[in-house]
Amino acid sequence: PSALSFELLGKCSVTKARAATLHLPHGPVPLPIFMPVATQASLKGLTPEQLEKQGCRLCLNNTYHLGLKPGQATLDAIGGAHRFQSWPHNLLTDGDSFQMVSLLKLAQVTEEGVRFLSPHDGSPMLLTPEHSISLQNSIGSDIMMQLDDVIVTTSPDLARMKEAMERSVRWLDRCIQAHKYPERQNLFCIIQGGLDLDLRRECTAEMVARDTPGIAIGGLSGGEAKDEYCKVVDTCTGLLPEKKPRYVMGVGYPEDLVVSVALGADMFDCVWPTRTARFGNAITSRGVLNLRNAVYSTDFGPIEEGCQCTCCRPPEDGGLGITRAYVYHTTAKETAGAHLLTMHNVHYQLNLMRLVREAILEDRYPAFLRSFFAKLYDDKSKYPEWAVGALKGVGVDLLSD
Amino acid sequence: MSQGRPTPEVSQVPREMVDFEVLKTTGARAPRLGRFTLGGRKPILTPAFLGNTSRGVIPHMSPDNFGRYAGSNGVYVALEDFVEKHPEKTPPVFEYNVPEPLRRFAALPQDTPLVLGARRTPPIPTPATHTNTAISLLTSVGYKSVSSEYYAAAARKLRPDVVVGMADIPFGQATISIKRKDKMSDRTEAWLRHLVTTRNTMAVAPGEPRFDIFAPILPIERDLQSWYLEHLLDDMVDSISGLAIYDAFLLDDLPDALHHLPRLSLHVPASPHELLRQVSLGMDLLTVPFISSATDAGIAFDFTFPPPETPKSSVRQTLGIDMWHAEHARAVTPLSKGCQCYACTKHHRAYIQHLLSAKEMLGWFLIQVHNHAVVESFFTSLRTSIDAGTFDAHVATFEAYYEPQLPEKTGQAPRARGYHFRSEEHAKKEKKNPKRWNGELGGKGKAVLEGAHGQQPEKKQEMMHVIDDEALIDLVGIEHGAEAVHVEDLKIEDDVKG
Ligand SMILES: [Zn+2]
Ligand SMILES: [Zn+2]
Numbered sequence: 073p074s075a076l077s078f079e080l081l082g083k084c085s086v087t088k089a090r091a092a093t094l095h096l097p098h099g100p101v102p103l104p105i106f107m108p109v110a111t112q113a114s115l116k117g118l119t120p121e122q123l124e125k126q127g128c129r130l131c132l133n134n135t136y137h138l139g140l141k142p143g144q145a146t147l148d149a150i151g152g153a154h155r156f157q158s159w160p161h162n163l164l165t166d167g168d169s170f171q172m173v174s175l176l177k178l179a180q181v182t183e184e185g186v187r188f189l190s191p192h193d194g195s196p197m198l199l200t201p202e203h204s205i206s207l208q209n210s211i212g213s214d215i216m217m218q219l220d221d222v223i224v225t226t227s228p229d230l231a232r233m234k235e236a237m238e239r240s241v242r243w244l245d246r247c248i249q250a251h252k253y254p255e256r257q258n259l260f261c262i263i264q265g266g267l268d269l270d271l272r273r274e275c276t277a278e279m280v281a282r283d284t285p286g287i288a289i290g291g292l293s294g295g296e297a298k299d300e301y302c303k304v305v306d307t308c309t310g311l312l313p314e315k316k317p318r319y320v321m322g323v324g325y326p327e328d329l330v331v332s333v334a335l336g337a338d339m340f341d342c343v344w345p346t347r348t349a350r351f352g353n354a355i356t357s358r359g360v361l362n363l364r365n366a367v368y369s370t371d372f373g374p375i376e377e378g379c380q381c382t383c384c385r386p387p388e389d390g391g392l393g394i395t396r397a398y399v400y401h402t403t404a405k406e407t408a409g410a411h412l413l414t415m416h417n418v419h420y421q422l423n424l425m426r427l428v429r430e431a432i433l434e435d436r437y438p439a440f441l442r443s444f445f446a447k448l449y450d451d452k453s454k455y456p457e458w459a460v461g462a463l464k465g466v467g468v469d470l471l472s473d
Numbered sequence: 474m475s476q477g478r479p480t481p482e483v484s485q486v487p488r489e490m491v492d493f494e495v496l497k498t499t500g501a502r503a504p505r506l507g508r509f510t511l512g513g514r515k516p517i518l519t520p521a522f523l524g525n526t527s528r529g530v531i532p533h534m535s536p537d538n539f540g541r542y543a544g545s546n547g548v549y550v551a552l553e554d555f556v557e558k559h560p561e562k563t564p565p566v567f568e569y570n571v572p573e574p575l576r577r578f579a580a581l582p583q584d585t586p587l588v589l590g591a592r593r594t595p596p597i598p599t600p601a602t603h604t605n606t607a608i609s610l611l612t613s614v615g616y617k618s619v620s621s622e623y624y625a626a627a628a629r630k631l632r633p634d635v636v637v638g639m640a641d642i643p644f645g646q647a648t649i650s651i652k653r654k655d656k657m658s659d660r661t662e663a664w665l666r667h668l669v670t671t672r673n674t675m676a677v678a679p680g681e682p683r684f685d686i687f688a689p690i691l692p693i694e695r696d697l698q699s700w701y702l703e704h705l706l707d708d709m710v711d712s713i714s715g716l717a718i719y720d721a722f723l724l725d726d727l728p729d730a731l732h733h734l735p736r737l738s739l740h741v742p743a744s745p746h747e748l749l750r751q752v753s754l755g756m757d758l759l760t761v762p763f764i765s766s767a768t769d770a771g772i773a774f775d776f777t778f779p780p781p782e783t784p785k786s787s788v789r790q791t792l793g794i795d796m797w798h799a800e801h802a803r804a805v806t807p808l809s810k811g812c813q814c815y816a817c818t819k820h821h822r823a824y825i826q827h828l829l830s831a832k833e834m835l836g837w838f839l840i841q842v843h844n845h846a847v848v849e850s851f852f853t854s855l856r857t858s859i860d861a862g863t864f865d866a867h868v869a870t871f872e873a874y875y876e877p878q879l880p881e882k883t884g885q886a887p888r889a890r891g892y893h894f895r896s897e898e899h900a901k902k903e904k905k906n907p908k909r910w911n912g913e914l915g916g917k918g919k920a921v922l923e924g925a926h927g928q929q930p931e932k933k934q935e936m937m938h939v940i941d942d943e944a945l946i947d948l949v950g951i952e953h954g955a956e957a958v959h960v961e962d963l964k965i966e967d968d969v970k971g
Contacts, residue, residue, distance in 0.1 A: 113827065117834030119538065119815075142827045146803050150823060158819050369565040382537050392536050392580040397565050398529075401555070401578075405613060406528050407834045411535040 073254040074285035075214070078315050084437040087466040088309060088336035091432040094317050096214045097256055098154070098162040101130045102429055103317060104333045106324065106421040107164060107341040112137045113157040115418070116346045117411040120159045125382055126419040127426070130162040130214070132341050136199070138165075139207045140190070152212030164341070165208045166321075167217035167262070181221055183239065201246040205259070209252045217288060217321075218247040220262045225296040225304075233266040240264045241278045248282065260319060262290035267300045269307050276311045286317040289337070293322035298458035302335060306465065309336030326355065326424055330444055331459050333428055334437065334466050345421050349413035352403040354396075355420045357447045363399040363413070371396040381419035383412045438468045445470055491635070491685045491714035493735040493757075497860060501732065502725055504752050504859045509735050511634045512682065515584040517546040519735065519757035520859075521852050522748075523588060524548040524845070525765060528613075529555070529579030531845070532765045533837040536580035542815045542842050547586030547634075549760050550575065551593040552627055553610035556617060567630050572681075575631040588687075588737070589633035590717070591624055591640075594760050595741045598645025605660060608639060621664035625671035628684055636672075637717040637737070638665040640689035654693045658701040661689055665705070669712045685714035687737055692719040695726035706730050715758075721751040744878055745776055745792060745851060749868050752855060763879065764848055768840045770882035771796045771829050773808040774847035778854045779867035780874035789876045796840060797884030801826040814846030815839075829884060 075097050082091040092103040108115055108123070109132040115123050123131065133153055142156065150156050153163055179188035185200030201219040208216040220240040223232060244261050251259050261279040265271030279287060289308050292301050305320055312318055317338045323329065324342020332340065345355055352364035356376040361368070363375070372395045374384035385391020394412055402409030431440035441463060445455055452471055460470050491511055498505035507519040524531050524539070526548050531539055555564045555575075571577045576587055591608060599616050601609035607620040621639055628636040641660040643649060649657075665688055675683050688705055691698050705713070706728060715735040718724065724736070737758040742748050744763065751759060767774065772793040780790070794801075794808065807817035808825065816825070816839035828836030858864045 112831040112833055113824070114831070114833040114835040117533075117535075117838060119835065119838070120819075122535075122537070137831075141831055142802060142823060146823060146827075149803050150805055150821075156824055156827075158824070370568050372569050372571075387577075387580075387583070393577065394536075394580055395569070395578065397569070398578055398580070401565065402528050402530065406530050407533050407837070408530040408535045410834070411538075411838075415535075 075254070075256050075258050076285050076317075078286075078317055080315060082433045082435070084334070084432050085435050086438045087334040087441075087463070087468060088306075089333045089428075089432045089437045090314075090336065090338060091429045092317070092338065094338075096130070096162045096258070098160065098214055099129055101162060102426070103338040104329075104425050104428055104432075105130060105339050106329060106425045107132050107339065108346055108418050108421070109134075109341055109343045110157070111343070112141065113153060116350065116414045117407055118414055118418075120157065122382070122411075122415060123159075123418065124161065126415055127422040128161070128418060130164060131159070132164050132166055133157075133211065133213065135165045135167060135204060135207050135211065135217075138211055144207055144210045147207075147210040147212075152210065154212060162214040163211070164215040165211050165213035165217060166341075167204055167208075167219045181236075181239075183242075185219070201243040202250040205247050205250040205252075209257065213257060215286065216251070216257055216259045218244045218259060218261055218284075220244075220264055220290055222264060222291045223266070224294045225266045225291055225300075226294065227266065230268065233268060234271060237264040237266075237271050237275045241275065241282075244279065244282055244284075248284075258285040260284055260286040260288045262288040262321070263308055264291050265304075266291060267296055267304060269303060272304055272307055273311060276308050280311070280313065286319060286339075287312055288319040288321050290321050292320065293342075298328075298456065299461055302331065302458060302462035302465075305332055305335045305337055306462070312336075324421070326357075326421070327445070327448065327456065327459055329421075329424065330428060330441060331462050333432075334441065334463055334468065345417040346414050349417045350404075350410045352399070352409075352413065353417075354399070354413055355417045357444075359448055361396075363396055364403055366400075368396040368400045371400075375399065375413070375416050376420070379416065379419065380423070381416045383416050441468055442470060491735065493715065493733070495733070498755075501727075501729075502754055504855075504864050505755050505757070506856060506859050507735065507757055509586075509758065511586050511685070513584070514586045514634060515546070517586065517758070518856060520752045520759065520856065521546040521757075522759045522761045522848060523586075523737075525594060525760050525762050526550050526579070527554060527593070527765075529575075529581075531841065533768065533834065533841045538838065538842070540582040540585075543845050547588060547758075548581065549588045549590060549594060550579070550633065552589060552591050552619070552624065552631075553593060553612055556610055556612045556619065557614070564627075567627070573632045575633055586635070587633045588635040588637065589628060589631060589684075590637040590739070591619065592644075594739050595762055596644045603641050603643065603660070605663075608641065621667050624664070625668045628668065629671060629675055632682075633684055634682075635685045635687055635715065636668065637687045637739070638668050638689045640664075640691060640717075640719065642692065642719060649693070651697065654691075654697045657691055657693060658698040661691060661698075662701040662704055665689070665709065665713075669709055673712060686712060687715040687717040687735075688713045689739075690716050690718045690720075690723060690727070692723065692740075695723065702728055702731075718756070721754050721756055724754045724756070745778075745848075745875070746872060746877055748851075749778075749855070749871065752859075753864070753868065761848055764844045765841065767793055767879055768837055768844050771836070771840065771884040772844075772880055772882070773825070773840050774844045775809050776847065776851070776871075776875055778851045779858065779863075779870050790874055792875050792879050795880055795883055796822070796825055796829055796836075799826070799830075808840070808843045809847065812843065812846060812850075814843045816843040817846075832885075 077095040079093040094101050094103050107130050108128055111134045113133055179186050185198050187198050190197050204219040221236040223236050227233060247259060261282060261284045263275045263279050265275045289305060309318055319339035320332055320337045322342060323332060323340045324344045329340055352362055354361045354363055354375045375396055376384060383392050383394035387393045399409060399412060431437045449455055455470055463470055494508045496506040496508060509517040509519050529550060555566050557564055566574055566578045569578055581587060597611050599609035599611055601616055601618060607618040609616055609618050624639045641657045668686055672683050672686060677683055715737060717737045717739050719739050721738055721740040735757045738751050738756045741762055748759060773796050774793045776792045801822040804822040806822055820839055825836055825839050858867045
């Protein structure tokens with residue numbers, strides 16, 4: 073059973089890029105999509121309305137965080153995370169194993185689950201697939217993620233990697249078993265296997281056989297070389313059914329997004345755009361600007377010319393007409409400075425994916441990719457090799473004219 | 474739901490001098506009702522309060538949310554928030570070449586009256602002494618002295634609606650000698666005269682507004698500023714549009730010939746009771762810094778004027794709720810029953826309590842919106858009460874019903890902002906932003922911030938980012954590479970109920 077429908081609308085005739093509409097319990101969302109991360113049921117000071125105004129209809133919450141605060145009993149009493157945070161649109165909850173294992177070095181994985189000490193008070197905790205699903209059922213997320221066993225992709229221990237991959241498959245079975253509401257919440261599996269393509273293939277086959285409504289590729293964005301990352305994504309998408317959404321977890325730099333879409337991925341999330349806003353970094357099509365730099369103190373242009381976010385739009389068009397100089401003036405001094413850049417950065421990411429989708433639908437994605445990289449780097453010699461290589465693999469030569 | 478204001482229409486009508494009409498008064502030293510009008514801006518029914526800004530924003534409120542939810546009757550902005558330390562550096566906002574640079578820069582709504590003063594309210598005392606021509610300001614990077622010429626030039630450039638004349642007040646000084654008080658009034662007079670001249674000789678395009686001037690009334694006895702007041706009446710009264718009053722109790726001594734002018738209070742009130750006292754003395758426009766300080770402390774106001782008619786209780790009611798308390802964690806109720814603010818109509822206590830304890834910025838925003846709404850409706854009802862002639866009686870019931878002070882602060886404020894560090898409490902040698910749990914586990918090592926979901930290591934300098942996210946700081950606290958600790962009898966907190 074599934075609580076979504078995947079409507080494929082177009083495919084790039086050159087690359088593996090796809091455009092689709094994903095119909096979820098809280099409304100349709102366009103694919104490809106970037107999902108902002110509201111870890112603790114709040115996105116860096118923005119109200120749900122401000123997030124909505126930047127175009128967001130699907131964002132992330134973190135299962136483990138919500139399990140700690142406000143806790144399952146409160147979530148049950150209030151009726152789930154949508155009501156808890158007054159978010160009328162879709163939510164995806166992250167299964168958290170990645171954080172637990174790579175972040176908490178004291179965490180210990182057994183067949184039963186992940187044992188660790190609460191970072192809040194040091195008390196012992198155990199997270200099992202059943203518990204993770206029970207929490208996500210209480211949260212009521214539109215998309216739930218299985219608990220998986222993740223180790224950093226760069227780990228040299230192939231035996232441990234294989235064990236983790238196989239355990240993730242067994243844990244998926246336990247998650248499916250424990251899932252109480254498959255007719256209203258979608259459980260996604262997560263493909264593991266590190267950077268070993270054979271393990272990834274094996275895992276993909278096992279996961280696909282379990283027929284979850286959507287499929288995630290996990291364990292990446294942990295510091296592996298970008299070309300290795302691309303090989304994993306390319307290999308997995310090549311084995312996935314066409315009519316299901318494909319989510320690459322933890323990816324969010326603009327160039328990573330456009331390349332991953334060309335490799336056949338549909339969904340992405342990353343804390344970077346919103347976190348980096350707090351340090352005064354604005355994402356633009358010409359790269360990241362650190363607006364705390366004094367050169368911006370008298371720059372009265374918008375954060376990005378032509379941007380349609382609440383901040384950049386001029387007052388005549390109902391926006392705020394915020395200047396770079398004003399961001400410089402408030403950033404790191406007033407929380408509102410962070411709110412402003414957060415709105416801009418979220419809008420940038422969502423708008424980028426909107427442009428990507430339009431290009432795919434009009435079957436001009438290769439041209440889009442060329443102009444994207446031409447804007448981001450002033451010279452072809454500066455294009456990242458991994459991106460050039462990965463795109464060449466799907467038929468787009470960025471360096472040709 | 475949202476109390477969205479309609480998009481303000483940009484008025485094409487040139488702005489005249491402030492128009493202040495006293496609608497009702499029962500004599501001197503009595504509350505009065507008025508209408509304060511600046512051309513092109515939303516008229517203000519007085520008594521009312523101005524939003525108190527920091528660096529051009531109401532703390533925790535981005536400008537779009539201010540326009541959408543705060544419904545404030547105008548804002549007070551301090552020049553010191555825009556001045557850079559180095560004398561050779563021109564404040565960036567001075568270089569913004571648009572018709573109303575300050576308003577545009579801070580993205581304030583077109584219909585919001587904008588009042589500019591030299592210092593924040595309350596001002597943080599500066600160590601430098603004032604001179605005959607200059608006062609000392611606190612900028613974001615240190616102290617700087619600013620002359621009356623500089624101030625007048627800033628006013629001319631920034632084009633706020635109202636400029637409060639620069640006053641020579643040695644803030645933070647416990648006792649002030651008579652000689653010093655003489656100087657205060659002499660300097661303040663000279664500086665005001667200079668501001669008036671600057672404004673009156675300002676070249677503007679036909680129909681373009683200049684700015685209005687509010688004359689400061691010093692917090693010293695009337696006879697010690699009598700020369701200043703006489704000169705104010707003799708040759709400046711036609712050029713000023715209002716008074717900025719630093720000590721509300723001196724309203725007693727105000728010359729009759731100044732009674733027609735609107736009175737802006739820069740006398741810092743500590744509680745709603747003190748607001749009522751200032752209003753009862755005839756104040757028209759007030760600044761209420763305790764709104765933001767309560768918000769920072771996580772205190773949501775819970776008072777109405779007059780107080781609700783409930784069976785008399787011998788205990789006085791609290792003026793605010795401490796939202797840090799865990800007792801709110803499951804309360805699906807608004808901050809205040811019946812409050813129509815965004816926070817109360819769209820969210821509930823459980824969420825707000827969660828946001829505070831998770832150190833999420835949205836928590837402070839929601840309390841800030843609510844606290845502004847409570848003070849807004851406090852003023853609305855006190856105007857009604859003055860109109861109905863019940864003000865004094867209502868003040869008495871208010872005082873009997875509520876505790877005299879806002880509740881003690883218990884929670885942690887958001888990360889201290891620059892100006893917080895320099896307050897008087899700064900003398901205490903405490904860590905500015907202490908962490909909670911120090912991350913030590915059984916004596917093992919310090920917190921080490923390591924990779925997290927979504928972090929992508931990157932060599933490019935501008936792409937690198939430290940993980941300092943409050944949420945993640947909570948998640949870390951475990952030494953990198955420490956050997957696994959075997960923990961038996963593990964339990965998840967939520968398992969208990971199963
Ligand atoms: Zn923007
Ligand atoms: Zn409220």
